[in-house]
Amino acid sequence: MRIILSEDNDILRKSLSFFLESKGFTVDQFSDGKEALDAIETNNYDLILTDINMPGISGMEITQYVRETIGSDVPIIIFTSSGVEQTELDSFDLGANEFIAKPVSPAVLLVRINKLLKTRA
């Protein structure tokens, strides 16, 4: 299973990829939203994991582009430390499958990822 992880905070990004890799996933990591989107367009990912606030473009824009322009239904998990409820509503409206508030619990993240991948398979 190949996951793309887009998060601009180095410590969090490295830790999450380390954790997911230890669980057997292949993780491509990006700290810039635009670069992440370029990678999504050229590669075939099983799941997208993205932060909202990033340089380049935001996780919201990535989600919108994947759903509307690429027309893909690849599972998307958005996480953010914004405590605003509207952000969560907007994420789902754009077509995200999951919304997780930071700090992201690794165990919960894993359960959600597995669930999304299972539903799809």
Added chain:
Amino acid sequence: MDHTEEPIPHNELARLAALKRYNILDSLPDHAFDDATKLVSYICGVPIAHISFIDESRQWFKSEIGIGVSEVPREISFCRYTIMDSHMVEIPDTHLNDRFKDDPNVVGGFKVRFYAGVPLTTPDGYNIGTICAIDHVCKDLNENQRNALSIVAKHVINQLELRTKNIELDAQKKIAERAVFAKDSFLANMSHEIRTPLNAVIGFTDLLAQTKLDPVQQDYISSVQIAGENLLLIINDILDLSKIESGNLVIEAQPFNLKKTLKHIYKLLKVKVPKEIEFNLFLDADMPDIVIGDQGRLNQILVNLTGNALKFTEEGEVTVSVKLVDETDDHYSLRFSVKDTGIGIPEDKLVTIFERFKQAEESTTRRFGGTGLGLNIVKQLVELHGSEIQVKSKQNRGSEFFFVFHYKKVTQDEIAVELISENKLGKLKILLCEDNFLNQKLVRSVIQNFGFELDIAEHGEAGIELLSKNKYDLVLMDLQMPVKDGYQTTEYIRNEMNLSIPIIAMTAHSLVGEQERCFDVGMDGYVPKPFKQAVLLKAIKTVMNKDLHAVKKRKIDFSYLDEMAFGDPAFKKEMITLFIEKIPAEFEQLEEAFNSESYDKVKKLSHNMKSSVGMFMLADLSHSLSIIEEEATMGHFTSEAGNQMNLLKCGVNEVVKILNEL
């Protein structure tokens, strides 16, 4: 099945929006819903029952019996028809039903023969899901069963509404808590603003009283003095309350001599006791001398309670007693009691006397004076000690206030420290940097009382000059001075002169965050003005014995990082190194952006840093960053953001220091 005829409710988009508002999809199992499902299965006598919600692509089961999956695609769900309806859909025998007889879940799959489903309709009229009873055999529900099913459906919707309302309430509660916090810091800051000029009023009144006055003038002056002192008491009370409420009041745990403290309080109050009253102090013979706790607060509680007792007692006696009620290997439990033979408290007022601005009678305030805050502060201080204040009283017979404190025992080392600090300070040579003549005078007399030597500098520059000529043990530093203020002077002493001499700040401000700033520039102690002799002496002892006292240290919680690192020490170390490299640099950028009010930059940096400090579970730093981010989003920094920046700076320095030492 003909897919061109997929049933879609006419209000589908609004329906999906309504469903999302409840945030129920993919939520964790919930007893309330499971119970409702069980109820449906019992009432209808069926092996399969469920509560489900239908979004654009799937039917998701919030709770189910006999199904075993968490969701099915919408195209194969029976319930996609049920949500088209406003009433119950009942199919006694699917084999006789034209729409379903060839359905994959009738001929195979779940082998549905009987189906009864009630739409779950929101108060605004959207069918967001269903509650269903299903069986493998034909069945007819009776009227009672149908009614029951509809009632359970209504309960499920009520449950959902309740859940949503609870979440909204939570959000409102958070807003309210912030408002209270804002009020408290406003109170704290205002009290200080008032205290500063009040000090001048009291100080100059004292000077005026020492000049040659006629009897009338003397009478006026003494009235001003009394009013000033009372006003100061009120302000101090309000300050204490706001500190307690904003969580800024910490109960200290330092060794202190309990017996001496109690005798000191007794002597202090004894002076004011009229002849008609017998004032006693009874100490348990088994009582320990030295315990670990907060001497200042115990003082405050007992002085307050005893002061009240004396105030309300016209004849008879007032007795302060302390009794050892329990002792374990590491703790003493002591019962403190203040008992009087005064006017007493009516039974129906025993609770309200602890409320703010409430005294037993409205007339009490006129007769006896006082702010009505004292007992409330005492109650909260006792509670901060993890105890409870109790009161027994009979009108016209007297009252007894008592509470039990659990003090930690001191180890032999700690006793040694206490003894050293009491005896071995010797004759210290102290330098005072202070521009105010009154304060100079006051400090000089106090320091001479302590038996130390004092030199005075009018301002920071003069202080630096004296420091370079003479040898001192300690510097007392006012913060606001002409030429060079206390912060600049300290920075110069630490960075240019490279002196590690202990420096204690003395200030009338004691604003939130100021203390941090003092420690930040390299001061060792902090005494708020107007200072009490004991507080100053304690501060001096503390900084002179710094090496002997264990430095209070933050403990970093690595559990989150450990979970991520999956037991790999090398990775954990890598992340720690990254934190040490990244965070101080990021903080510098943040500080620069903050000082130049680049709101957008502050917002981005603080948001990003939040993720980093979250990895190390530094909740306090995360909180500071949240407030800074919030104010940056609003496009305006208040003093609160400035305070949080100070806290953050200290926190970052401290954490990095600890991580470096690992």
